[in-house]
Amino acid sequence: MIRSDERPAEPFVAWAQQREAARLGMWLFLASEAMMFGSLIMVAWFFRLRYPDGVAEAVAGLHYLLATGNTVLLLTSSLLMTLAASEPRRVRRCLLGAAVLGVLFLFCKGVEYGLEIHEGVLPGFTDHSTWQAPSAQLFMNLYFIATALHGLHVLIAVGLVLWLYSALKRRRLAPHQAAMRLEMISLYWHLVDGIWILLFPTLYLVGR
């Protein structure tokens, strides 16, 4: 029975029902995103297995320490998103913290791209003569596409978190709505982090 004035959206009759549907919908969307990035990671491994030497050459030039720092930023942001759900009084602070870390991630990524443009290894900015093996350039290109696509998802996640933050700040959300949105955005955030967890070693660490 619904005791408050807050009604679940049409066509649901109970909050639990709407929450379950939203959760299922978000998980299905996450599954589809995982398929997309999973295929990309598989493509990376496809070329790793074919051209171990060319790939090793490319990997040697990647800024793995900077990327490790980035990984720490993302892992910490995931922690903050989890804490946002478990500590109701600190929700806004945790959300802001996660968003800030996400922005820092993107900033560091930009710095990394800048370094790589300077070194002449990024697609569109390269003169093709930097590498011994052509497959090294191929791997660099793949690195660029994969990290750029991931970065786009981080940007979207940051946008979602800031949107929730501002809605909570202006007290525009009823309690059930707020809890549901927080859960859904957290799920999305954790997936973006999860993708990076697999992408990072695939691109930067193996075969250094």
Place this chain on the structure above:
Amino acid sequence: MSQPSYLHAQGLRSWLLTRDHKRIAVLYMLTVTFFFFAGGLAASLIRIELVTPEGDLLTADGYNRAFTLHGVIMVWFFLIPSIPSVFGNFLVPIMIGAKDMAFPRLNLFSWYMLLGGGLFTLLALLLGGVDTGWTFYTPLSTMFSNGHVLAVICGVFIAGFSSIFTGVNIIATVHTLRAPGMTWMRLPLFIWSMYATSIILVLATPVLAITLVLVAAEHLFNIGVFDPKLGGDPLLFQHLFWFYSHPAVYIMILPAMGVVSELITAAGHKRIFGYRFVAWSSVAIAVIGFLVWGHHMFVAGQSMYASLVFSLLSFLVAIPSAIKAYNWSATLYKSDLTLHAPFLFALTFIGLFIVGGVTGLFLALLAADLHAHDTYFVVAHFHYIMVGAAVAGYFGALHFWWPKITGRLYSQLWGKITAILIFCGFNLTFFPQFLLGYLGMPRRYHSYDPDFQFLNVMSSAGASILAVAYVLPFFYLLGSLRWGERAPINPWEAAGLEWRVASPPPLHNFEAPVTVDFEAYDYSPEARRDPL
């Protein structure tokens, strides 16, 4: 009757900003009908060209653009959305006893995405178009094509997301909004097949998305993923593309199979034979369908061992389809048959699906495929399934649920004439193509050996009959809106929740919340038929 019908509110805004799944279904119906005719025009160009052995109507390049337009429009903008987005949207909530889909606004957004993506693609295809075929094989699409590849890719990408969101909506709806008492094993089989289709929509389409992104990146930045000079592999493209596109063909056929289960039981006034088998076979088709994509690449240089595995799995995927065909036949045996128009479409489906399915097995055989690949044999095979079966399923659904959707009855005579014309025209069009393929005529060629002319002329003649048959419903179905008799609640005396609400249904589907205490396809004499 306290609620107005869903068609009551008037004005463009009430349609373009609706959240009602029934209205969204009608919007989709208009959209896919438009794209069907656009793709059909391209097909007409192809068949007219092929009447003569010389390439005289179109240049080779022009012909390439024609069959690309035909394939892209028909696959992504007609077949894939047809039954799921039109009949899925309209019927899923009603069949399970719900007031609407789980995410009504997402539903409307999905429609806008399809419309947007489709118009964009059509524009690109008309403004010069693309010559790569709907399959976008590399390196033609990435390095040598002189067409608007990027624009078409964008359009398809957007439409892909429309598919994903529709799939998410359907799965969430079926899981969470079933009325009390509507257990999984009481669901109409149409719901089972829509559910299985939605699994494929959600899990396969993202791989298409990444494939298109990679092709675009290759086209723009020459990243080299598919370029052998940089170490890339064109076969990798085919893996990624077919990993989506093979399950996509199951997206195109599973909903039609669900429709046929409904049509057969309604016409025979009898329970489906082997409900559980048919229900699980939909899921089995979805699951196994994800494992067979390599059968499109038998002659592309794929590893022999992989080909063996794919060949075996392709044989396996035929089994659940066969189970359905047997169960439908068993359902019809000793049933109380009414030979109305929807039923004729269902029969068309079964007959043509069997031919298409069996010829698929021929192609799954490695040795036979070596001979038949890239010939008209393949063209005939997939058209038997996608047009003979799937389009017949769509037309059957149209004729079955038209009274429910519009509240009008149409002429049964004209419906049956259309069904028979489709069956005859279709066979005349496509059966000769099996022979042409066997005799060695390659596909995607605008000119051919003069020895093939007779069969080609037969095929084109059949196509003109098909064209007439496809246009006929425009007259009697649209005409019914003006002059048709008002439909009763249950014109077919069928079982199912949708046949216990008004025609057309009220705004919120049911006057009061529904409780289900009956099995699916309850045609027993004590079954309740009173309006809900």
Place this chain on the structure above:
Amino acid sequence: MSRAGALKVYGALLLLLVVQVVCARYWPGLGGVIMFAAAGQFLLLLLFYLGLYRHHGWVRLFGWVYLLWLLVMVVFILGESATR
């Protein structure tokens, strides 16, 4: 998930990251170990932060089927490439 639990998982995630980076720096041949640690991180995230440990029955089954099928896709395509 409780605060203490979240912090414990965070600690484990960071530890596994250290393992990966150290392995990459000093034992570059051990790519398997690196990916194993990464898989461990992913599973921790999946089970605890994404909250799968709370779900039982069908959800768990579907989850395993999904992961298994992803694995099949990877094995098929990489296997095809390797056996050409």
